[in-house]
């Protein structure tokens with residue numbers, strides 16, 4: 186049995202970490218220093234309460250982590266307070282719903298076809314909290330919130346919370362305009378930066394808290410590149426207190442304190458290298474979008490320049506939708522996922538393929554490698570080549586970049 190488990194782990198590591206071209210937007214690889222700071226043994230040491238005021242005695246050393254990690258995260262994301270104990274962004278969003286709304290209240294969120302995440306919707310955390318979910322008015326052509334229809338919509342729906350930010354973020358939101366509309370109805374504005382947190386940390390894309398979001402929630406393991414988990418950041422002391430009470434003792438007792446060391450290390454690294462990393466992610470996305478178009482793919486938002494983030498979306502209707510296309514690419518050693526795209530009939534299966542450049546950027550891919558990546562995708566999807574043949578070349582590309590890096 187143990188051998189079956191370790192064998193599966195090794196095979197997974199080979200497929201993704203050694204051989205794969207990972208374009209899945211919701212993942213990353215941690216830096217060597219962050220990885221070295223992860224101590225599995227800490228995970229089973231419960232730590233409940235505030236540093237210096239714990240339920241358990243003798244946790245002075247963990248107090249160091251529990252102080253440094255939130256301070257670093259708050260500073261990096263331009264807030265004053267960070268809650269870092271929650272194990273996932275789904276729980277971070279649930280903490281917002283718990284702290285900022287009551288069952289029966291309305292939360293207004295991005296439609297699912299426009300990147301609204303399950304945790305924003307009735308089947309996810311919003312439904313768990315008993316909230317009524319209303320889709321924000323959306324401008325399909327602009328890939329963004331419809332600001333003209335927003336004030337009347339908010340006046341009608343009277344949400345307690347408005348959530349912007351989602352699972353496909355090609356363009357920034359006009360946070361200031363959304364906040365102004367929220368202020369008219371007393372709604373709290375939450376910006377879910379799960380996907381774009383690494384760009385924001387690098388000072389790119391947008392500055393949600395400076396632009397007016399009351400609260401920023403985020404995954405720490407997607408573009409941010411840290412350990413799995415979440416952060417909630419705000420500038421407002423009163424909100425911070427309510428959100429932390431929702432996190433503990435609301436939604437957690439023990440949590441995995443081992444996460445906090447790699448999180449603090451990742452935040453410290455991004456404070457230095459974040460701008461260059463974010464720029465490289467953006468350059469790769471721009472280059473890949475262009476190469477995919479040249480190769481014959483239909484790239485979403487082409488009329489708007491395709492993307493200003495690390496995301497690219499491809500219309501996969503011609504391949505039966507995003508899921509079958511992603512499976513065909515996985516057989517070719519290229520890992521990504523389907524995604525909904527705005528503008529289709531309601532209830533349509535995921536029409537798009539979503540690409541994120543954060544992990545290949547960390548592996549040393551640059552714009553000069555994007556013709557090869559687009560070429561492999563074209564062979565697997567447009568030309569219908571044998572996936573095993575394409576996979577051999579995918580692995581060769583990945584290894585060539587690893588070896589070029591190792592050679593300095």
Ligand SMILES: *Cc1c(COP(=O)(O)O)cnc(C)c1O
Pocket residue numbers: 211272273274275276302304350351352377379380404414415
């Ligand atoms: C991934 C994601 C989440 C959930 O993150 P988990 O850590 O997997 O729970 C929440 N919101 C958005 C927009 C996401 O993309």
